[in-house]
Amino acid sequence: GQQVMQIPQYQHVQEGEDFTTYCNSSTTLSNIQWYKQRPGGHPVFLIQLVKSGEVKKQKRLTFQFGEAKKNSSLHITATQTTDVGTYFCAGRYSGAGSYQLTFGKGTKLSVIP
Amino acid sequence: EAGVAQSPRYKIIEKRQSVAFWCNPISGHATLYWYQQILGQGPKLLIQFQNNGVVDDSQLPKDRFSAERLKGVDSTLKIQPAKLEDSAVYLCASRQRDSSGNTIYFGEGSWLTVV
Numbered sequence: 001g002q003q004v005m006q007i008p009q010y011q012h013v014q015e016g017e018d019f020t021t022y023c024n025s026s027t028t029l030s031n032i033q034w035y036k037q038r039p040g041g042h043p044v045f046l047i048q049l050v051k052s053g054e055v056k057k058q059k060r061l062t063f064q065f066g067e068a069k070k071n072s073s074l075h076i077t078a079t080q081t082t083d084v085g086t087y088f089c090a091g092r093y094s095g096a097g098s099y100q101l102t103f104g105k106g107t108k109l110s111v112i113p
Numbered sequence: 114e115a116g117v118a119q120s121p122r123y124k125i126i127e128k129r130q131s132v133a134f135w136c137n138p139i140s141g142h143a144t145l146y147w148y149q150q151i152l153g154q155g156p157k158l159l160i161q162f163q164n165n166g167v168v169d170d171s172q173l174p175k176d177r178f179s180a181e182r183l184k185g186v187d188s189t190l191k192i193q194p195a196k197l198e199d200s201a202v203y204l205c206a207s208r209q210r211d212s213s214g215n216t217i218y219f220g221e222g223s224w225l226t227v228v
Contacts, residue, residue, distance in 0.1 A: 033215075033217075041221070042204060042219040042220060042221050042222050043219050044219070045216045045217060045218070048215055048216070088155050088156075090155075100158060101158070101217065102158075103155030103156045103157070104155050105153075105154050105155045106154070106155050
């Protein structure tokens with residue numbers, strides 16, 4: 001089946017350092033979404049990328065969608081303790097008749113104050 | 114606006130017992146999903162409903178799992194009999210039907226422990 005690979009699985013950073021998580025698919029994605037899940041919480045939608053090469057920013061977060069629409073990244077500048085959580089990418093595959101997302105395994109971010 | 118409601122929040126059962134989870138999506142959302150999230154992994158889709166019809170249940174273990182959304186609003190997911198590997202969080206999510214409504218909203222989940 002279609003899979004979305006996400007790396008790294010874990011990342012520990014000092015507060016103020018940058019953080020990046022990467023998402024890869026072997027086949028072209030129709031779009032990709034990013035979610036954040038706090039410890040003990042549920043996934044919360046962050047953003048959706050649709051266009052090839054698209055870049056979107058939300059304050060300290062920068063999201064990119066690759067030119068081939070097979071990969072994506074989330075970069076956080078100057079991490080804060082409030083950024084702690086697991087970040088998931090979720091891809092929708094082209095041609096999928098129904099709106100379904102395939103989630104990566106997530107990157108768990110720990111921020112050391 | 115009220116979010117996706119789920120109950121119970123927590124459930125502990127013995128293997129071979131049965132359990133049912135309930136979900137009430139955001140009002141007006143035609144699409145409803147049930148996901149299973151095992152600790153340390155991403156959510157895995159179990160079943161998708163569009164109104165009261167099943168769109169995709171290809172990853173639902175049908176020998177023990179069942180789900181329904183009879184009136185196209187709230188939904189129930191049942192596991193019978195439960196196995197140890199069913200221990201997970203069961204997330205319900207909903208989405209608007211129109212093309213601009215691509216955001217999926219998750220409920221807080223029902224945490225199941227099978228002992």
